[in-house]
Amino acid sequence: xxxxxxxxxxxxxxxxxxxxxxxxxxxxxxxxxxxxxxxxxxxxxxxxxxxxxxxxxxxxxxxxxxxxxxxxxxxxxxxxxxxxxxxxxxxxxxxxxxxxxxxxxxxxxxxxxxxxxxxxxxxxxxxxxxxxxxxxxxxxxxxxxxxxxxxxxxxxxxxxxxxxxxxxxxxxxxxxxxxxxxxxxxxxxxxxxxxxxxxxxxxxxxxxxxxxxxxxxxxxxxxxxxxxxxxxxxxxxxxxxxxxxxxxxxxxxxxxxxxxxxxxxxxxxxxxxxxxxxxxxxxxxxxxxxxxxxxxxxxxxxxxxxxxxxxxxxxxxxxxxxxxxxxxxxxxxxxxxxxxxxxxxxxxxxxxxxxxxxxxxxxxxxxxxxxxx
Ligand code: GLY
Numbered sequence: 001x002x003x004x005x006x007x008x009x010x011x012x013x014x015x016x017x018x019x020x021x022x023x024x025x026x027x028x029x030x031x032x033x034x035x036x037x038x039x040x041x042x043x044x045x046x047x048x049x050x051x052x053x054x055x056x057x058x059x060x061x062x063x064x065x066x067x068x069x070x071x072x073x074x075x076x077x078x079x080x081x082x083x084x085x086x087x088x089x090x091x092x093x094x095x096x097x098x099x100x101x102x103x104x105x106x107x108x109x110x111x112x113x114x115x116x117x118x119x120x121x122x123x124x125x126x127x128x129x130x131x132x133x134x135x136x137x138x139x140x141x142x143x144x145x146x147x148x149x150x151x152x153x154x155x156x157x158x159x160x161x162x163x164x165x166x167x168x169x170x171x172x173x174x175x176x177x178x179x180x181x182x183x184x185x186x187x188x189x190x191x192x193x194x195x196x197x198x199x200x201x202x203x204x205x206x207x208x209x210x211x212x213x214x215x216x217x218x219x220x221x222x223x224x225x226x227x228x229x230x231x232x233x234x235x236x237x238x239x240x241x242x243x244x245x246x247x248x249x250x251x252x253x254x255x256x257x258x259x260x261x262x263x264x265x266x267x268x269x270x271x272x273x274x275x276x277x278x279x280x281x282x283x284x285x286x287x288x289x290x291x292x293x294x295x296x297x298x299x300x301x302x303x304x305x306x307x308x309x310x311x312x313x314x315x316x317x318x319x320x321x322x323x324x325x326x327x328x329x330x331x332x333x334x335x336x337x338x339x340x341x342x343x344x345x346x347x348x349x350x351x352x353x354x355x356x357x358x359x360x361x362x363x364x365x366x367x368x369x370x371x372x373x
Pocket of ligand 1: 140146244247
């Protein structure tokens with residue numbers, strides 16, 4: 001029997017459960033069967049995840065007499081492209097999926113974003129279930145209905161809000177992640193503490209190392225707390241007209257760094273968010289929003305967790321130019337009326353949105369930080 005916690009995303013008839021715990025994949029059939037209109041689903045995953053987890057999911061569905069097909073994609077961000085999207089849609093249509101069928105996204109953020117977007121448009125909109133296998137996907141991307149592919153102009157610029165019908169976050173699967181990927185996902189866990197829950201941040205300072213080392217109970221608690229936090233925000237502001245933007249703490253800087261490093265292994269998304277959150281605290285202090293002692297506290301916990309915390313920690317930082325990083329920021333989805341929008345902090349656990357930050361202040365901060373590289 002798998003023990004799990006349930007978090008509800010309260011969106012009326014589009015509301016859904018996020019179930020968090022160890023061993024959920026093996027019992028996925030029990031959780032999924034009540035949603036299906038016919039005993040059939042299509043699993044979409046990538047080659048890496050398929051090698052580790054596809055058979056378990058298939059067996060779990062078979063135990064409940066659910067038939068399935070699987071589409072196995074090449075791994076990597078490249079799949080979140082027009083070409084990857086076309087390939088997936090054609091593969092699904094070739095399987096003769098029906099509008100009332102469910103897709104199951106088994107994988108990390110790339111698979112979840114791509115399958116969610118395909119589900120939002122295939123046959124004018126189908127249901128889908130998220131079975132996130134990375135920490136980043138379990139605490140962030142699988143929850144809340146943001147789906148997208150990338151454009152040559154930037155990441156996630158073509159997409160839709162399309163909520164899943166269920167999220168099954170099996171924290172036991174995190175054991176199979178490469179340590180660097182696990183740590184990168186942990187940056188998104190830290191984000192929840194920093195943006196809105198000082199107690200949780202203090203809890204992470206105490207328990208983060210044990211959680212990263214593999215403690216299943218702590219992982220369940222952390223993932224469930226993050227999901228509960230996100231569920232509250234999404235229920236209040238599904239389409240990011242207000243509070244949801246706070247979930248982008250660290251992302252304006254982070255996306256600029258990812259763009260500058262070519263969205264490559266030089267800097268994983270969560271690593272960019274880690275550096276970006278520390279920079280957001282530095283910028284907040286420079287603007288007088290919070291004390292100067294907070295950024296070093298944030299940097300210390302990120303560094304203790306094995307994450308890059310300073311601009312100087314990013315591979316190739318010496319070659320970065322502040323003006324180029326600023327240009328990347330201007331392509332951010334958060335730009336409003338041509339102005340950059342930053343998520344800043346008044347305290348640990350109290351983030352605020354600001355759209356009146358002068359570009360010169362940001363450029364000066366980046367120049368100072370790069371001088372230390
Ligand atoms: N990842 C941020 C959001 O879902 O709003």
